[in-house]
Amino acid sequence: MRSLTYAEAIREALKEEMENDNRVFVMGEDVGKFGGCFGVTGNLWELFGEERVRDTPISETAIIGASVGAAATGMRPVPEIMFADFLTVCMDQLVNQAAKIRYMFGGKAKIPMTVRVPVGAGLSAAAQHSQSLEAWFTHVPGLKVVMPSTPSDAKGLLKAAIRDDNPTMFFEHKILYSIKGEIPDDLDIIPLGKADIKREGKDVTVVATSLMVYKALEAAEQLEKEGISVEVVDPRTLFPLDEDTILESVKKTHKAVIVHEACVRGGFGGEIAAVITEKAFDYLDAPIKRVGALNVPIPFNGKLENYVIPGTEDIIKAVKAVTE
Amino acid sequence: MRSLTYAEAIREALKEEMENDNRVFVMGEDVGKFGGCFGVTGNLWELFGEERVRDTPISETAIIGASVGAAATGMRPVPEIMFADFLTVCMDQLVNQAAKIRYMFGGKAKIPMTVRVPVGAGLSAAAQHSQSLEAWFTHVPGLKVVMPSTPSDAKGLLKAAIRDDNPTMFFEHKILYSIKGEIPDDLDIIPLGKADIKREGKDVTVVATSLMVYKALEAAEQLEKEGISVEVVDPRTLFPLDEDTILESVKKTHKAVIVHEACVRGGFGGEIAAVITEKAFDYLDAPIKRVGALNVPIPFNGKLENYVIPGTEDIIKAVKAVTE
Amino acid sequence: MELSKEQLIEMYKKMVQIRKFEERVVKLFADGKIPGFVHLYIGEEAIAVGACSAIEPKDYITSTHRGHGHLIAKGGKIDLMMAEILGKATGYCKGKGGSMHIADVDLGILGANGIVGGGFTIAAGAGLSAKMRGTDQVTLCFFGDGASNQTTFHEGINMASIWNLPVVFICENNQYGISLHQSRHQRVADVSDRAVAYGIPGVTVDGNDVVAVYEAVNEAVKRARNGEGPTLIECKTYRHRGHFEGDPVVYRSENEFNEWLKKDPIPRFEEKLTEMGVLSKKEVDEINEWAVKIIDEAVEFALNSPEPELESAVRDVYTDIIEEVRK
Amino acid sequence: MELSKEQLIEMYKKMVQIRKFEERVVKLFADGKIPGFVHLYIGEEAIAVGACSAIEPKDYITSTHRGHGHLIAKGGKIDLMMAEILGKATGYCKGKGGSMHIADVDLGILGANGIVGGGFTIAAGAGLSAKMRGTDQVTLCFFGDGASNQTTFHEGINMASIWNLPVVFICENNQYGISLHQSRHQRVADVSDRAVAYGIPGVTVDGNDVVAVYEAVNEAVKRARNGEGPTLIECKTYRHRGHFEGDPVVYRSENEFNEWLKKDPIPRFEEKLTEMGVLSKKEVDEINEWAVKIIDEAVEFALNSPEPELESAVRDVYTDIIEEVRK
Numbered sequence A, B: 001m002r003s004l005t006y007a008e009a010i011r012e013a014l015k016e017e018m019e020n021d022n023r024v025f026v027m028g029e030d031v032g033k034f035g036g037c038f039g040v041t042g043n044l045w046e047l048f049g050e051e052r053v054r055d056t057p058i059s060e061t062a063i064i065g066a067s068v069g070a071a072a073t074g075m076r077p078v079p080e081i082m083f084a085d086f087l088t089v090c091m092d093q094l095v096n097q098a099a100k101i102r103y104m105f106g107g108k109a110k111i112p113m114t115v116r117v118p119v120g121a122g123l124s125a126a127a128q129h130s131q132s133l134e135a136w137f138t139h140v141p142g143l144k145v146v147m148p149s150t151p152s153d154a155k156g157l158l159k160a161a162i163r164d165d166n167p168t169m170f171f172e173h174k175i176l177y178s179i180k181g182e183i184p185d186d187l188d189i190i191p192l193g194k195a196d197i198k199r200e201g202k203d204v205t206v207v208a209t210s211l212m213v214y215k216a217l218e219a220a221e222q223l224e225k226e227g228i229s230v231e232v233v234d235p236r237t238l239f240p241l242d243e244d245t246i247l248e249s250v251k252k253t254h255k256a257v258i259v260h261e262a263c264v265r266g267g268f269g270g271e272i273a274a275v276i277t278e279k280a281f282d283y284l285d286a287p288i289k290r291v292g293a294l295n296v297p298i299p300f301n302g303k304l305e306n307y308v309i310p311g312t313e314d315i316i317k318a319v320k321a322v323t324e
Numbered sequence C, D: 001m002e003l004s005k006e007q008l009i010e011m012y013k014k015m016v017q018i019r020k021f022e023e024r025v026v027k028l029f030a031d032g033k034i035p036g037f038v039h040l041y042i043g044e045e046a047i048a049v050g051a052c053s054a055i056e057p058k059d060y061i062t063s064t065h066r067g068h069g070h071l072i073a074k075g076g077k078i079d080l081m082m083a084e085i086l087g088k089a090t091g092y093c094k095g096k097g098g099s100m101h102i103a104d105v106d107l108g109i110l111g112a113n114g115i116v117g118g119g120f121t122i123a124a125g126a127g128l129s130a131k132m133r134g135t136d137q138v139t140l141c142f143f144g145d146g147a148s149n150q151t152t153f154h155e156g157i158n159m160a161s162i163w164n165l166p167v168v169f170i171c172e173n174n175q176y177g178i179s180l181h182q183s184r185h186q187r188v189a190d191v192s193d194r195a196v197a198y199g200i201p202g203v204t205v206d207g208n209d210v211v212a213v214y215e216a217v218n219e220a221v222k223r224a225r226n227g228e229g230p231t232l233i234e235c236k237t238y239r240h241r242g243h244f245e246g247d248p249v250v251y252r253s254e255n256e257f258n259e260w261l262k263k264d265p266i267p268r269f270e271e272k273l274t275e276m277g278v279l280s281k282k283e284v285d286e287i288n289e290w291a292v293k294i295i296d297e298a299v300e301f302a303l304n305s306p307e308p309e310l311e312s313a314v315r316d317v318y319t320d321i322i323e324e325v326r327k
């Protein structure tokens, strides 16, 4: 098995899909020779040229809007929005165009596009460069939402998203870009809608996404020592959501903690908690706890930032609260 | 007591606040002589002139962005966005500017603005003119979110929002504009963050917002005949959320159903369900049910639209499911 | 003028067809048969017809909330349109879209759009796609004077210009964005002045003269096919009806309205064609009757069509997932 | 030239102050003392200083991600800026904002902005506010060449133009938006050409000539105060550093860089002032020493300042609510 960073795994997925299908192309700000703000597109520009690895003006509205037009007419664009925070500039193109065109047209169009977006805090980049906004998109029928935590998940899911005929939001965590992981030799695509149990356990289910999967695993390790066995479930895709795997786990452990980096209020944790409460109520032995960022913008100072975003300690506390 | 329509009550609130405070002004598309797309601003243009009731170009980004700039420099703008669906065009101004400026500046600015926005389906206006997007804004620390159901709530809460020193989203339901209601003679402001129990009951708590309050009350009436006593709680403001009133009610009834018009997935119902599950778990005797629109864009045909958005029957079914 | 007699007649027929279509929509709306919002194109027919006469079936258009004219001009099927406007299962969008969302991607009609300015960037994308796929397809992007103040105007045209995309941006300047006169929403008198900002040609033509529109668009389409990039064409016109059906139209004067009525593009073109001997009075009448007959048939088709099944509401969200039905 | 000797010296001092500030930030960043992203203004000092010299303390500015120069030019306090950039409790934003969000509303500094183009509509709003409050305050809106392709450029300037708002839009055309050269992000050679689209004056000046910038802005400020509306001023310049500290700068040539170094605005202005006899070589040296000393003090202040308390993280979200603390 080879080992790749999360960024390399994403680049490899892009490369393979671009080789396989000449309708696939990349566009975004500084994705060309510069290689992307976080280096993700890297050498793709050298491999595929500036037509298929397109540097755009600082025009998110046009990047996404043009992707919609290109997708509707036979291409398979993979636009990049430099920071999730800038999705605010192109929401109309995502929400009112990409997501709804197929439906509004009575099924007579498809919009195969995958929007790659770095999310998350941890770089002292402050309130306009640190957000995790995935929850918004789960509330938009017509979009799929992917949020991988490991290099191999990122690779397999990105390939699936690019081959998917629907508009898909693909959220990558900036802090994960440099993390290394093994890529199975037989890895091809990982279907959207399959959760992955990152660690088996029997006392409590921790549902965690993206970077929080690692913090949940750390928490699980520490809790193990105290005799608490934690199962860590990574949904990997928020829509389609693999409710079955989550519910199975909760039916086994009877307790649930949900962890995401986005602030708690209005976050996707509420959705998961509601699904569990509705569909596995009789199995629940304790309140469901949500762990997420405090409900504040992300501050600049690193210590404040750390205080605001959820950490391993917060997960441990929540697990203890439901298991005691 | 006088009786006013919801639209009249809103207009009266605007008029009174504009009379009280000359920093308050209205701007938006066709809010002037035309009187607003739904007639809400009506004759304000005649009363206050075109400087304070400003017709804007079709430029939502500029409407909200300029409101932020005006609010930061001493005015109290009350912009109107013609349909909630068009909030997608000015998300950056709301989310990255209005909501975060105070925090990013270390508390050294305030942005007193109230964004009035019609939401909801029911007019066969199809997928781009029918959305209820309030959940997104509850996920944005720095914003307050108000969603009144009755004329007097609308009036009292709008006055409170305009006097509030923070950016506030004020969601009005199009179908409610023509509904009449009594305005208490002593009505002044209704503080943000106080839920209202629209009907007392003892068997089950139905938390409903906006137009759904009426459907919940209808359901309650029908269920009464079958011997089920329903308490209808209207949070009125989604942030600040009056958790106490909701939790008190659930502690009394031991059952909860949550109803909103927005589609279920990723909606604010998940937040409320999660709050109840976390904070009143021991009192819950049944799964919490959420009732909302199906997870699809709003279709044009009225029968399909009706099928997609939640109705009284759906609430009755959910209540029965948790009480049986 | 390079237009053949056949082409001129075809253009006249399309214009009449649109007019009759819209007049019937007025009536159906007044009769309570049409749900939702409808925005009519009466008075602006020369633009859609002039423009679409300059392109081929393989080419694309993006339309607006005021889209019936564009769709008919591009070859959209009258019966499927009428059925859609009435919300029927047989309509273009199976009753899910309605007037503001009619599309026929196979005919290159990338949809009406309920978002003002929604078309600019989609058109740029269609242009990019054509370029990358190595075809010579051109995209026409229709939009209003009001839309020229939207975010998307700026970003969409800029992108098309820097990449030399084969897109023609066609402004239907009917003087108003709902109630706001152009002089109050922008300081330029001609929307085409804005072409300068993108280093592309900008021209203004009489939008009530179908041949003038044709010629300008034809020129722009040639440039586009040659890889010379986009053009901005402004067509001055006027809508005869309110912004939407039901608009009390308090914002414009009787006088202004009457002046523009005199410039109605259809009688003007009719006069020209009869003067030129292209059409006789009798042929004109026949065309008008033919157009009404087609509408009659379309209305009958639409009225007799079934409503969509309720469960169709949950289909067509994704290509591969049907999430749930109402239980 | 209407500038007095005192004014010229003041301008020179500000430019030097900015340069020294930025040079120290380079060092602090390299030493790992500064978290997050920093975008430096070295090479562009003439613009902020020329522009801000044409306005009064009561006036407003909106700044960008590359904001240190604007803030210093408008009178922002060096020590509070430095403390903020280092994330300290004593900083302008109590350590919550950092380089990209420094503001001092009392001084009319409506904030740096992490969103490219974030300032356009805020500036229009400040202009509207001044107009409605009946003051003669003017707002300067700084932005980059790259930002001129954003949605907000179009809507913000259009709004300011139709309402004759007292705003001056000042483009710092440093040729690049991160790695993309202007010629690849827009087809106009001069951003000021875009003024035509809004029916307002547009001018291009040498952005490395502080007096030229001053004169153009001064003229525009006069118009603005007279109720004649906005102006678009483009200042051609070049950034000496990478886009942000840490940028390997693979996208431009050594040659281009060297050519621009020759036009460095500070030595140019220095030469002019010494030639004019406004400053002696000795006075120049004194100013440079003074500037360094102020930075030294600011750095000392910043380094000795406490980190913010953790619980300060939950304050300042709302004026009236503190929601929760981490338990």
Ligand SMILES: Cc1ncc(C[n+]2csc(CCOP(=O)(O)OP(=O)(O)O)c2C)c(N)n1
Binding pocket: B029, B058, B060, B082, B086, B089, C039, C065, C066, C114, C115, C116, C117, C143, C144, C145, C146, C147, C148, C172, C174, C176, C177, C178, C243
């Ligand atoms: C983004 C957005 N803002 C506002 C509206 C509401 N609206 C629909 S049509 C219209 C006027 C459009 O004016 P114009 O572009 O001139 O086209 P016209 O209606 O005159 O053909 C407005 C404001 C909308 N649909 N989308």
Ligand SMILES: Cc1ncc(C[n+]2csc(CCOP(=O)(O)OP(=O)(O)O)c2C)c(N)n1
Binding pocket: A029, A058, A060, A082, A086, A089, D039, D065, D066, D114, D115, D116, D117, D143, D144, D145, D146, D147, D148, D172, D174, D176, D177, D178, D243
């Ligand atoms: C909306 C948005 N898109 C992208 C970015 C990322 N970004 C930060 S600065 C920058 C380049 C800005 O270029 P320009 O406006 O020319 O200013 P300069 O950096 O050259 O001073 C970009 C793309 C951003 N901050 N905001």
Ligand SMILES: [Mg+2]
Binding pocket: C144, C145, C146, C172, C173, C174, C175, C176, C177, C178
């Ligand atoms: Mg118009």
Ligand SMILES: [Mg+2]
Binding pocket: D144, D145, D146, D172, D173, D174, D175, D176, D177, D178
């Ligand atoms: Mg630049």
